[in-house]
Amino acid sequence: MISLRDITYKYHNDDAYALNHISIDFKRGSFVSILGHNGSGKSTLVKIIMGILRPTSGDIFIDGKPVDKDNPLELQRRFSIVFQNPDNQFVGATVIDDVAFGLENLGVPHETMVEKVESALKEVGMWEFRNHEPHRLSGGQKQRVAIAGALVTNPDVLIMDEATSMLDPDGRKEVLSILKKIHAERDTTILYITHDLREIEDSDYVFILRKGHVVNEGTVREVYEDTDILVSSNLELPYNIKLSKALCDGAYMSYEEVVQRL
Amino acid sequence: MLSSMILGRYIPGNSVVHRMDPRAKIIMTILFMVVVFMANNTVTYLSLILFVLFILVLAKLNPIFVVKGLKIVFVLLIFTFLMHLFLTKGGTVLIDAGWFTIESEGIVKGVFIGIRLVMLVVITTIMTLTTSPISLTDAIEKMAHPLKKFKVPVHEIAMMMSISLRFIPTLMDETDKIIKAQSSRGSTFMTGKVKDRIKALLPIIIPLFVSAFQRAEDMAIAMEVRGYTGGEGRTSFRVLKWTLKDTIGIIVVILFGVLVWWLRT
Ligand SMILES: Nc1ncnc2c1ncn2[C@@H]1O[C@H](COP(=O)(O)OP(=O)(O)OP(=O)(O)O)[C@@H](O)[C@H]1O
Ligand SMILES: [Mg+2]
Numbered sequence: 001m002i003s004l005r006d007i008t009y010k011y012h013n014d015d016a017y018a019l020n021h022i023s024i025d026f027k028r029g030s031f032v033s034i035l036g037h038n039g040s041g042k043s044t045l046v047k048i049i050m051g052i053l054r055p056t057s058g059d060i061f062i063d064g065k066p067v068d069k070d071n072p073l074e075l076q077r078r079f080s081i082v083f084q085n086p087d088n089q090f091v092g093a094t095v096i097d098d099v100a101f102g103l104e105n106l107g108v109p110h111e112t113m114v115e116k117v118e119s120a121l122k123e124v125g126m127w128e129f130r131n132h133e134p135h136r137l138s139g140g141q142k143q144r145v146a147i148a149g150a151l152v153t154n155p156d157v158l159i160m161d162e163a164t165s166m167l168d169p170d171g172r173k174e175v176l177s178i179l180k181k182i183h184a185e186r187d188t189t190i191l192y193i194t195h196d197l198r199e200i201e202d203s204d205y206v207f208i209l210r211k212g213h214v215v216n217e218g219t220v221r222e223v224y225e226d227t228d229i230l231v232s233s234n235l236e237l238p239y240n241i242k243l244s245k246a247l248c249d250g251a252y253m254s255y256e257e258v259v260q261r262l
Numbered sequence: 263m264l265s266s267m268i269l270g271r272y273i274p275g276n277s278v279v280h281r282m283d284p285r286a287k288i289i290m291t292i293l294f295m296v297v298v299f300m301a302n303n304t305v306t307y308l309s310l311i312l313f314v315l316f317i318l319v320l321a322k323l324n325p326i327f328v329v330k331g332l333k334i335v336f337v338l339l340i341f342t343f344l345m346h347l348f349l350t351k352g353g354t355v356l357i358d359a360g361w362f363t364i365e366s367e368g369i370v371k372g373v374f375i376g377i378r379l380v381m382l383v384v385i386t387t388i389m390t391l392t393t394s395p396i397s398l399t400d401a402i403e404k405m406a407h408p409l410k411k412f413k414v415p416v417h418e419i420a421m422m423m424s425i426s427l428r429f430i431p432t433l434m435d436e437t438d439k440i441i442k443a444q445s446s447r448g449s450t451f452m453t454g455k456v457k458d459r460i461k462a463l464l465p466i467i468i469p470l471f472v473s474a475f476q477r478a479e480d481m482a483i484a485m486e487v488r489g490y491t492g493g494e495g496r497t498s499f500r501v502l503k504w505t506l507k508d509t510i511g512i513i514v515v516i517l518f519g520v521l522v523w524w525l526r527t
Contacts, residue, residue, distance in 0.1 A: 088480035100499035
């Protein structure tokens with residue numbers, strides 16, 4: 001169990017707080033989404049979790065113990081992250097080198113490294129592409145490699161910071177289905193950050209962020225039902241929500257249910 | 263023109279030369295360069311050519327393809343040949359046009375120096391054609407390792423080299439995109455006065471720099487969160503394996519050097 005308690009953050013050159021009293025709990029192995037419009041503070045929150053930024057106030061607890069914020073390495077060992085731009089996080093010269101990067105940094109012996117890299121690449125279905133250079137891969141494939149590189153160090157939490165927002169619809173589907181598989185097979189917590197309401201269908205729990213505040217939280221069904229908050233958070237409603245709102249006064253229906261109803 | 267250029271390019275393959283340890287290839291290339299400078303008569307220059315052809319065959323590279331890819335070098339070659347033709351004196355006078363003479367020694371020198379230049383370029387090209395940039399970087403890092411004692415940041419330099427190499431295609435694509443975007447806005451940098459053309463380049467270079475800096479910052483964060491703290495305590499996924507063929511390769515080049523030394527006048 002990972003808990004953020006009352007996290008507040010302000011950038012030096014800003015008047016407003018980027019984050020206001022954020023408290024979030026992640027159960028081990030759950031798939032948690034954080035939804036928010038541009039500038040709502042999603043990336044700032046991620047940087048705090050990863051130890052890149054130190055919160056102005058507030059604490060992070062792992063299994064009840066507060067983490068040492070002066071030692072970001074501890075955080076980085078427990079959290080792995082995939083960023084938005086597929087090109088700007090590809091460190092290695094080839095797929096296999098890139099996946100090995102995190103293990104090299106930890107000083108893992110060579111034989112162990114070879115095994116772990118192979119199983120991580122197979123997990124995301126990129127083993128056949130192991131010798132490819134990044135410019136010969138699609139965006140979706142690059143993000144799958146990034147996921148393998150994030151999982152190879154066996155983190156407690158995998159954070160996806162708008163990792164699909166630069167991908168085409170196919171790439172997006174690829175990445176989402178890999179995450180679904182990881183969620184089913186591992187007990188890694190997935191923290192999925194997005195501004196796209198259509199991508200949260202598979203989440204166990206959703207937080208909605210607006211201007212640094214958590215304005216709503218709950219299961220997918222629960223947050224979908226309060227459409228006013230979604231609208232006021234500048235989130236674009238997907239068609240099934242719009243339809244279900246028109247058809248039966250806001251009660252949430254999934255795509256299948258809408259189709260059936262029609 | 264640019265697409266057929268092979269200077270500095272790598273072409274994947276599976277020949278013996280491809281499979282050699284990059285360190286061995288670097289050492290062999292340097293040794294061969296020394297041998298090139300020992301040659302000083304027809305026999306020795308001929309044996310240089312034969313030896314290079316032999317390596318081309320071993321590397322399964324088509325000599326015609328290599329020669330075609332090195333067109334740019336031939337401009338330099340013709341220039342040095344002409345220099346020697348007109349300026350080197352000695353031997354019998356072949357042409358005497360009053361204000362200049364062409365003498366036999368000039369032709370001989372011109373040809374020899376030309377061969378020397380071609381051999382140097384071809385041998386280094388064979389090395390880069392058969393070795394991926396990342397293996398070369400690894401080899402340089404390993405070979406420069408002793409410099410660490412003198413506080414040279416060997417690992418960091420190698421890391422910088424490998425990341426730069428990795429970003430070349432990305433930045434090329436980006437340049438292409440920006441050029442297209444600016445052309446569609448009516449920018450012309452292929453025609454017009456030199457001054458105007460340089461001016462028109464600015465709207466390409468500036469966005470390119472802005473995005474390169476953004477990429478560098480993203481990359482730095484991505485490396486940091488993946489636990490990168492520099493070379494200390496790091497292990498390496500790529501291992502260089504020195505095998506018998508590497509030792510044999512170096513011995514062959516040394517023996518060839520001894521032969522050339524014996525044949526020179
Ligand atoms: N380096 C910075 N310096 C000052 N202010 C910043 C900085 N980075 C972000 N901010 C501000 O903090 C707020 C939250 O930004 P953040 O990047 O966390 O949002 P986000 O939800 O990730 O947005 P996006 O969808 O664009 O990625 C914004 O108002 C932004 O202007
Ligand atoms: Mg962001």
